[in-house]
Amino acid sequence: MDEAQHLDLIYVILAAAVATFATRVGGYVLITQLKHIPPRLEAALNAVPAAVLTTLVAPAFVYGGLDVAAAMVVAFAVGLRFSTLRMLLAGWVVVMAIRYAFL
Amino acid sequence: MNKDEFREGLRQGFPVIVAASPFGALFGALAVDNGFSIADAVFMSATVYAGASQMVGIELFGNHVQPWLIVLSIFAVNFRHVLYSASIARHIRHYTPIQKFFAFFLLIDPQYAESERRAERGLPVTYSWYLGFALIIYFLWLVTTAIGAVFGQMIGDPKAIGLDVLLPIYFLGLVLGFRKRDRFLPVVAASAVASVAAMHFVGSPWHVSIGALAGVVLAACLPGERAEREGEPVEQGS
Numbered sequence: 001m002d003e004a005q006h007l008d009l010i011y012v013i014l015a016a017a018v019a020t021f022a023t024r025v026g027g028y029v030l031i032t033q034l035k036h037i038p039p040r041l042e043a044a045l046n047a048v049p050a051a052v053l054t055t056l057v058a059p060a061f062v063y064g065g066l067d068v069a070a071a072m073v074v075a076f077a078v079g080l081r082f083s084t085l086r087m088l089l090a091g092w093v094v095v096m097a098i099r100y101a102f103l
Numbered sequence: 104m105n106k107d108e109f110r111e112g113l114r115q116g117f118p119v120i121v122a123a124s125p126f127g128a129l130f131g132a133l134a135v136d137n138g139f140s141i142a143d144a145v146f147m148s149a150t151v152y153a154g155a156s157q158m159v160g161i162e163l164f165g166n167h168v169q170p171w172l173i174v175l176s177i178f179a180v181n182f183r184h185v186l187y188s189a190s191i192a193r194h195i196r197h198y199t200p201i202q203k204f205f206a207f208f209l210l211i212d213p214q215y216a217e218s219e220r221r222a223e224r225g226l227p228v229t230y231s232w233y234l235g236f237a238l239i240i241y242f243l244w245l246v247t248t249a250i251g252a253v254f255g256q257m258i259g260d261p262k263a264i265g266l267d268v269l270l271p272i273y274f275l276g277l278v279l280g281f282r283k284r285d286r287f288l289p290v291v292a293a294s295a296v297a298s299v300a301a302m303h304f305v306g307s308p309w310h311v312s313i314g315a316l317a318g319v320v321l322a323a324c325l326p327g328e329r330a331e332r333e334g335e336p337v338e339q340g341s
Contacts, residue, residue, distance in 0.1 A: 017150035055298035060271035078173025079128030
């Protein structure tokens with residue numbers, strides 16, 4: 001990479017940082033314009049965590065391969081009773097067992 | 104600043120670090136692979152601070168995609184944060200403007216989810232707790248980026264050491280944390296189906312925004328559970 005290209009890269013990174021910050025402050029700016037939050041909007045906002053986080057889980061389960069899917073099923077069962085750290089450990093053990101022990 | 108709450112935040116950040124560190128290292132390694140210097144990689148982690156979008160960014164940069172398209176793609180991947188900042192507003196209204204600035208800069212997925220969980224347990228989302236939780240993760244993100252950039256080739260294939268399952272499982276744990284909320288099952292079902300379909304028909308990263316929108320819109324359309332069972336305790340058995 002020469003000097004000019006490197007400068008381009010720095011500009012791209014800075015623009016990306018500004019764009020990302022805009023997404024992180026944008027919702028707040030919009031919502032605080034409202035004096036009163038209607039019940040349906042409140043219900044929608046309440047659904048945000050489960051809705052967004054599910055989109056980071058479901059495709060990995062479906063398209064990640066059988067080993068990943070099996071690890072997630074076991075982690076799910078563990079997660080109903082135990083902490084996130086134990087879910088991570090259980091899932092990791094399952095995926096490593098499938099990848100190495102059964103090949 | 105309340106020291107105990109700050110420390111509690113630091114401690115709660117630990118599982119996040121376990122799940123995210125391999126990806127910080129992976130980002131550093133891939134960035135160097137795509138022509139970044141070690142300093143460039145750390146600079147991007149420090150300023151953008153959004154793992155998935157950073158991966159997309161270096162991939163596009165390595166393929167010599169036009170700058171504006173790289174920035175637009177990063178914006179698209181991070182668009183879900185608009186929902187986070189709208190939703191978290193209820194809990195952090197009391198922060199000063201400068202505190203809000205840092206709070207929003209550090210508003211990553213686990214930060215948002217843990218803040219919501221804390222509020223749900225009836226604990227205040229204080230700035231001390233928020234910052235403790237955020238800073239330990241931010242610091243480790245920079246460190247692991249640098250380690251990955253320096254020792255990139257030594258990590259090899261993350262699949263070979265089972266690192267690829269950690270992030271989905273971590274997010275699964277976060278989803279489970281919200282299972283007592285109103286409309287949990289319909290919201291999860293709608294977002295799961297929509298994100299899987301969008302991944303297939305539209306492609307990444309749009310599956311995040313499309314899937315999230317499906318669950319959120321459904322929640323707005325469903326009749327309110329609380330209103331229907333007025334007088335009954337809202338507590339649902341698990």
